[in-house]
Amino acid sequence: METSTADLPAPSALDATAEHEPELHPKVRIGQYSDAGPKLHNQDALAMQIPDGPLLRTKGIVAALADGLSTAGAAREAAESCVLGFISDYYATPALWSIPRSAQRVLEALNRWLCRQTLAGESHLCTLSLLILRSRTAHLFQVGDSRIWRLRNDKLECLTRDHSRMIGENRQVLTRVMGGDTRLDVDYSSTDLQVGDIYLLTTDGIHGFLSRSRMQGIVRGCEAPDVIAQTLVEAALANGSDDNLSCQVLRVDGLPDASADETLKQRGSLPLPPPLSPGMKVDGFTVKRELYASVRSHLYLVENEEGKRSVLKTPSVNLEDDRDALERFVMEGWVGSRLRNPHLLHALPLPDNPSCLYQHLEFIDGVTLQQWLREHPDAAVEEKLYLADQLLNGVRALHRADVVHGDLKPDNIMVDTRGLVRIVDFGSCHCRGMEQHTSSIPLGTRHYSAPELVDGETPSEQSDLFSAAVIIHEMLTGTLPWQGRYEKAGHKPLPALQTVNAFVPLWINNVLQIGLQRHPRQRFADAAEFRDALRRPVRASKPAKDNSINELRLWKGASLVLVMLLLISVSLNQ
Numbered sequence: 001m002e003t004s005t006a007d008l009p010a011p012s013a014l015d016a017t018a019e020h021e022p023e024l025h026p027k028v029r030i031g032q033y034s035d036a037g038p039k040l041h042n043q044d045a046l047a048m049q050i051p052d053g054p055l056l057r058t059k060g061i062v063a064a065l066a067d068g069l070s071t072a073g074a075a076r077e078a079a080e081s082c083v084l085g086f087i088s089d090y091y092a093t094p095a096l097w098s099i100p101r102s103a104q105r106v107l108e109a110l111n112r113w114l115c116r117q118t119l120a121g122e123s124h125l126c127t128l129s130l131l132i133l134r135s136r137t138a139h140l141f142q143v144g145d146s147r148i149w150r151l152r153n154d155k156l157e158c159l160t161r162d163h164s165r166m167i168g169e170n171r172q173v174l175t176r177v178m179g180g181d182t183r184l185d186v187d188y189s190s191t192d193l194q195v196g197d198i199y200l201l202t203t204d205g206i207h208g209f210l211s212r213s214r215m216q217g218i219v220r221g222c223e224a225p226d227v228i229a230q231t232l233v234e235a236a237l238a239n240g241s242d243d244n245l246s247c248q249v250l251r252v253d254g255l256p257d258a259s260a261d262e263t264l265k266q267r268g269s270l271p272l273p274p275p276l277s278p279g280m281k282v283d284g285f286t287v288k289r290e291l292y293a294s295v296r297s298h299l300y301l302v303e304n305e306e307g308k309r310s311v312l313k314t315p316s317v318n319l320e321d322d323r324d325a326l327e328r329f330v331m332e333g334w335v336g337s338r339l340r341n342p343h344l345l346h347a348l349p350l351p352d353n354p355s356c357l358y359q360h361l362e363f364i365d366g367v368t369l370q371q372w373l374r375e376h377p378d379a380a381v382e383e384k385l386y387l388a389d390q391l392l393n394g395v396r397a398l399h400r401a402d403v404v405h406g407d408l409k410p411d412n413i414m415v416d417t418r419g420l421v422r423i424v425d426f427g428s429c430h431c432r433g434m435e436q437h438t439s440s441i442p443l444g445t446r447h448y449s450a451p452e453l454v455d456g457e458t459p460s461e462q463s464d465l466f467s468a469a470v471i472i473h474e475m476l477t478g479t480l481p482w483q484g485r486y487e488k489a490g491h492k493p494l495p496a497l498q499t500v501n502a503f504v505p506l507w508i509n510n511v512l513q514i515g516l517q518r519h520p521r522q523r524f525a526d527a528a529e530f531r532d533a534l535r536r537p538v539r540a541s542k543p544a545k546d547n548s549i550n551e552l553r554l555w556k557g558a559s560l561v562l563v564m565l566l567l568i569s570v571s572l573n574q
Helices: 011-020 054-058 075-090 099-120 212-221 225-238 261-267 323-338 369-375 381-400 461-477 507-515 527-535 547-573
Strands: 027-035 044-049 061-068 126-134 137-143 147-152 155-158 164-167 171-174 187-192 198-202 245-254 285-293 297-303 309-315 359-361 366-368 413-416 421-423
Touching: 027 044, 027 061, 027 225, 044 075, 044 245, 061 075, 061 198, 061 245, 075 099, 075 126, 099 126, 099 137, 099 187, 126 147, 126 198, 126 245, 137 147, 147 212, 155 212, 198 212, 198 225, 212 225, 225 245, 285 309, 309 323, 323 359, 366 369, 369 413, 369 461, 381 421, 381 461, 381 527, 461 507, 461 527, 507 527
Parallel strands: none
Antiparallel strands: 027 245, 044 061, 061 126, 126 137, 137 187, 147 155, 147 198, 164 171, 198 245, 285 297, 297 309, 309 359, 366 413, 413 421
16 A cells, blocks of 8 residues: 555644644654565555544544555455554544444454455455554554554663464464454553653564664654654665565654543542532532432532533532442543533533532523423323433434433433423443443332343343333323333233323334333334334334243143143043
């Protein structure tokens, strides 16, 4: 692949961006160079990407380098597909996924594609080295014998290990490549960033023909990253390299303010605020009144110096010695700050140096769904179904961000003065990709929790859909399905909603029957499917039957037949 910088801003442009948004990414200078060497074709591929806007904060800067295996018929295509495919798909992963999770998912998908291409025709095999710089951390991913290096304090160190072994005295073979096996094993590591660090990515056409000390001297002797890359390539060629040669260079000139993972660690050590009362001030916010209080948290209406209203959510003093609960509180704020949807509560920016632990939330002028239902006992079914439609849109947005709410109930759903439904309270959320910060303890509310959560299973998208179905049933009838005894779900038909509310359309019965199935796999596949079923006045598909029940009926029937045959045999023998 020819060296391309189409996706790279000029160093001066990058520096200017960093001055305006220093908190988004490390300030770096970049360069890369590739040469076919003595070979007819260049089967290396390399690319860098510095995204715009929020992706800088959530996904970081990516450098990708691949070396197609010369023995593979489609080596160049494999290398190009890995580099370009990874950059494209990595930035499309959910913002709340961790970097290791995002990269692993994309790499696995790319590897499966390469394997399918190999089975269909020519071999698609290549090495791959990835470097991702986000916040104050470097993330490294390695498959094959390309390498990632770091120059720190004038000392060059290789940060990866080659996946290769010697056969005989002179032959070296790779033990791990992209496209070589449907099961992909990726080396992953991370390290801190320091100002002055220089990172290199090289193919074996360079490091196979230059000693570490020679490479170190070149890197120390050059300032500009693109000059470093080109000089390394030319030096390896002069030293007899008989392979394609590619190099990428990233020089760290500045670091951003701590964010993301650092925030989770640092804010968790802040002191708890005392109980607040009207007139008290916290970091420029004036407390107007208390909105809500529970054993877990308190909500206060506040105003800033410009008179704009918002909400401070503080952990209860009862949680002072409960580290897990405080970590969940910090996680809740982190999740809320990354969600952007009209049906989800928005978390607002915090002051630069908060004096204590709290969340800053938008103020929703409205009431809970529970209160709305009490205030509108005669609301039309169409109006309630419209609220249900909005609720499922909000659930869909959560799940698309790979967040499971875990505690959907009428008290955690707001209806504002415009009739807009808003899902609030992410204190029980389960965020894949950040499992280390989520709780394994069930935190939902019993009457709205799916049966599998009561049995100790991990919250899932389908458990949220069960809770949504319970809420919609309560909205339409004023009662819980099966009076809250969900062990009957899937074993006993749902009583017709029309016996309580004659205005409920008939097809809603079957829709909720599916949503309230005991087994998650028998419910709707996602919130969009649930929402669409509620919208259409047609008969929904019949829920799948429980195989265990069918098997039980089969054996009962078989046993009855055997008993009858035995009786007949006895009577004939008498």
